[in-house]
Amino acid sequence: MTHGPLFLCFVFLAASVLVVPIAKRLGLGSVLGYLLAGVAIGPSVLGIVGHEGKEIMHFAEFGVVMMLFLVGLELRPALLYQLRRPILGFGGLQVLLTTLVVAAASLALGLPWKTAIAVGTILSMSSTAIVLQTLNEKSLLKTPGGQAAFSVLLFQDIAVIPILAVFPLLAVGDAVSEGAKGGRPGWLQGLLVLGAVGGVVLAGRFLVRPIFRFIAETRLREIFTASALLLVIGVALLMQSVNLSPALGTFVAGVVLADSEYRHELESDIEPFKGLLLGVFFVSVGAQIDFPFIATRPVVVGALVVVVVAAKLGVIYAVARGLGLDRSARWLTAFALAQVGEFAFVLLAFAGQVHVLPPDLAKLLVAVVALSMAATPGLFIVLERLVLPRVTTGEKRPHDEVTHDGNEVIFAGHGRFGQIVGRMLRANGVGTTVLDLDPEMVDVLRRLGMKVYYGDASRPELLATAGMADAKLFILAIDDKEATNKIAELVRHTYPKVKILARARDRVHYYELKKIGVHGAFRETYGSSIELGIEAFRMLGARARTAHTMAQKFREHDSRAIDKLADLWGTMDQDAYFSEVKRVTGEAERLMREEAGGPVSRDGAWDDESLRKAARDASDDAEEPTAPEE
Amino acid sequence: MKVLVLFAHPVLERSRVNAVLVDAIRDLPGVTLRDLYEEYPTFAIDVAREKTLLSAHDVIVFQHPFYWYSTPAILKEWQDLVLEHGWAYGENGTALHGKITFNAVTTGGPASAYQRGGYNRFTMRELLAPYDQTANLCGMRYLPPFCVHASLLLDDERDVMPHARAYRRLLAAFVADNIDVARAANLDTLNPVVDDLPEDDGPGWGRE
Ligand SMILES: Cc1cc2nc3c(=O)[nH]c(=O)nc-3n(C[C@H](O)[C@H](O)[C@H](O)COP(=O)(O)O)c2cc1C
Numbered sequence: 001m002t003h004g005p006l007f008l009c010f011v012f013l014a015a016s017v018l019v020v021p022i023a024k025r026l027g028l029g030s031v032l033g034y035l036l037a038g039v040a041i042g043p044s045v046l047g048i049v050g051h052e053g054k055e056i057m058h059f060a061e062f063g064v065v066m067m068l069f070l071v072g073l074e075l076r077p078a079l080l081y082q083l084r085r086p087i088l089g090f091g092g093l094q095v096l097l098t099t100l101v102v103a104a105a106s107l108a109l110g111l112p113w114k115t116a117i118a119v120g121t122i123l124s125m126s127s128t129a130i131v132l133q134t135l136n137e138k139s140l141l142k143t144p145g146g147q148a149a150f151s152v153l154l155f156q157d158i159a160v161i162p163i164l165a166v167f168p169l170l171a172v173g174d175a176v177s178e179g180a181k182g183g184r185p186g187w188l189q190g191l192l193v194l195g196a197v198g199g200v201v202l203a204g205r206f207l208v209r210p211i212f213r214f215i216a217e218t219r220l221r222e223i224f225t226a227s228a229l230l231l232v233i234g235v236a237l238l239m240q241s242v243n244l245s246p247a248l249g250t251f252v253a254g255v256v257l258a259d260s261e262y263r264h265e266l267e268s269d270i271e272p273f274k275g276l277l278l279g280v281f282f283v284s285v286g287a288q289i290d291f292p293f294i295a296t297r298p299v300v301v302g303a304l305v306v307v308v309v310a311a312k313l314g315v316i317y318a319v320a321r322g323l324g325l326d327r328s329a330r331w332l333t334a335f336a337l338a339q340v341g342e343f344a345f346v347l348l349a350f351a352g353q354v355h356v357l358p359p360d361l362a363k364l365l366v367a368v369v370a371l372s373m374a375a376t377p378g379l380f381i382v383l384e385r386l387v388l389p390r391v392t393t394g395e396k397r398p399h400d401e402v403t404h405d406g407n408e409v410i411f412a413g414h415g416r417f418g419q420i421v422g423r424m425l426r427a428n429g430v431g432t433t434v435l436d437l438d439p440e441m442v443d444v445l446r447r448l449g450m451k452v453y454y455g456d457a458s459r460p461e462l463l464a465t466a467g468m469a470d471a472k473l474f475i476l477a478i479d480d481k482e483a484t485n486k487i488a489e490l491v492r493h494t495y496p497k498v499k500i501l502a503r504a505r506d507r508v509h510y511y512e513l514k515k516i517g518v519h520g521a522f523r524e525t526y527g528s529s530i531e532l533g534i535e536a537f538r539m540l541g542a543r544a545r546t547a548h549t550m551a552q553k554f555r556e557h558d559s560r561a562i563d564k565l566a567d568l569w570g571t572m573d574q575d576a577y578f579s580e581v582k583r584v585t586g587e588a589e590r591l592m593r594e595e596a597g598g599p600v601s602r603d604g605a606w607d608d609e610s611l612r613k614a615a616r617d618a619s620d621d622a623e624e625p626t627a628p629e630e
Numbered sequence: 631m632k633v634l635v636l637f638a639h640p641v642l643e644r645s646r647v648n649a650v651l652v653d654a655i656r657d658l659p660g661v662t663l664r665d666l667y668e669e670y671p672t673f674a675i676d677v678a679r680e681k682t683l684l685s686a687h688d689v690i691v692f693q694h695p696f697y698w699y700s701t702p703a704i705l706k707e708w709q710d711l712v713l714e715h716g717w718a719y720g721e722n723g724t725a726l727h728g729k730i731t732f733n734a735v736t737t738g739g740p741a742s743a744y745q746r747g748g749y750n751r752f753t754m755r756e757l758l759a760p761y762d763q764t765a766n767l768c769g770m771r772y773l774p775p776f777c778v779h780a781s782l783l784l785d786d787e788r789d790v791m792p793h794a795r796a797y798r799r800l801l802a803a804f805v806a807d808n809i810d811v812a813r814a815a816n817l818d819t820l821n822p823v824v825d826d827l828p829e830d831d832g833p834g835w836g837r838e
Contacts, residue, residue, distance in 0.1 A: 542643070543643055612783075
């Protein structure tokens, strides 16, 4: 059956839209939802999608590439370095031991040793796509167990490279042992690999930033999105051309850009694509499951799935235990990584090409792999409902290891206004995350050593990636009135717990912001006008303290008046409103004058006129009685 | 000796007595005048600066009107912030050891009110006990206050001038190290010390 691409799109989207929300409601997670949607439209149920599913899957694998780019963006080089032990230790042991165990079993089942090793390697891989997506969805990625799982997945991604190189050597019989290496001599291949990775790192450090800046200056959002996509696709292609895993390449690119000011913007640009593509990927995995084939030998397939998953789970648990992870982390990692991953599909296809595996065996393994992937959501359910409740009692809650910037304060806008606030807060040790839309400003501030990101704070995804969910305070200091109101409304609505302090252009803007419900609005020139007023008093000869007191009193009267007016604003017509303004401010000034009792502020207690009079009276009284005695 | 005057008056523009006293010592060589309300209108005291100044002087004078049997608020803030533990007192808190300190106070009440059995029931020395003991804790030599009593009855500069002159002569004598500290320490106020000083003390002020 062949259909036009638009129809296929429709089918994929319709299946996802129908099935995923239901799966999510039932607590099955989105990944299982997608897989079920795939099964539904696949050849075994509705039969709408047949062979094209495989091609779509290859295309959608790009979602994995994007996901690793995003993962890289979250991981600074320093953090990656911190993870070196789990990556090499845990990841290395996991791949090695799983390969050995599975190979031994295969040998016992009578496979030749080369094939046995190939099968072992293939099955040692886990699914980056499913695991990361699931861990993320369940907010488990930052727990110790999640981090361990992530480290292992990272190692597997790296290990694919040498595996692809070694596979041709495992070819059975007299097959031609030249694979995707394309006959390049080893040293040349090595050089190319080094060159490509080095190129990505160097370009990320020195080229990408000015280019993004240039693009950002055009303020064309879709062009920025396009260049983000271009970057990811370009890196992926480059990596493919030297036979490196594209996922690994984009991961490296992500890590290199993790420190860059464009990180948040890149994240929110790529995120939706990644989400969609991964969804499509899972659907196509579901559609791939060849039920008729399975039906011919259900016992063999079923037993294999159970054995493989159990073996992987066991090996990972043992390694995690040996490395001293605590109990809940061990179980989480073991259950999370027990399936076989999408790389297995790649390796299986490749193994077929280089005659490492007989076609029948390959077909059987494809079914096993797909079923083990489909089993993952089920495994997570077992883990969460049966295993974790038992092992976590009495254990302290797993704490976050990889945080966002984790800052309490997020700034939108760091120009003339926000910058001063930011400097004051930072000088006192308050952590700030800054978003600004002016590339030049971002550049300058970064050179001053600040953590500043290029990005438009009116984008919900960007606010999310900047860590709004964990922030205490949002300081809205951009100089665009309309945008300020829009963002203020968005934040009020999406993050009701976050307090908002906003810069107001003028009095009317102040009213508007109050109506929106910000926690504090500040007329942008008000503070400096007051300061100038204080200085004016001083130049007219007032004492510093008196000048400050007068300013403070003025401020209080004025803010009382303006809050009164804020309530009126919008409830009457312009003329009535302005006459009210006149009345209220006039009244405030009159009150002040009366209270002050003159041009210089007086605090009643310090007005010693009545004291003097009393003192004079007293001393007169005191003198009178003594007079007669004289 | 070097004299540091820490002066506190919240509304100097309305002062009749302290304004004149302070003018009398403003240009006196060897005297540093700190107008605390002018320096710190919002009470944000620069502790490091204040400590440096304290270290650089031998005689510390707190000049202020008597408000509620005590000092205007900023002097309290100054004490609380500047006299740090480990610096002014406590272990290693020896920065002020051996320095001389006293209050120069203007009071509304007359001298007769500041007596046992008087209108204000306590003597000035008794009421200033917190300053006395603070000095003691900091290893300083506390002297009795220089007082201008019945200040509310001093109507204009002419009335204040004798007091201003006395105050100036007192500080000049401290600069010249002409004060018999041991004797002064036992008096009720420093005012009699001025009477014992020789007339020819430094540049004449307000005698034109
Ligand atoms: C708030 C306040 C509290 C005062 N408390 C006292 C007091 O407790 N005892 C006293 O003798 N005079 C008291 N007075 C009178 C002041 O000491 C007197 O006004 C001041 O010494 C005059 O000096 P000046 O002209 O420099 O302000 C008080 C005055 C004010 C304004």
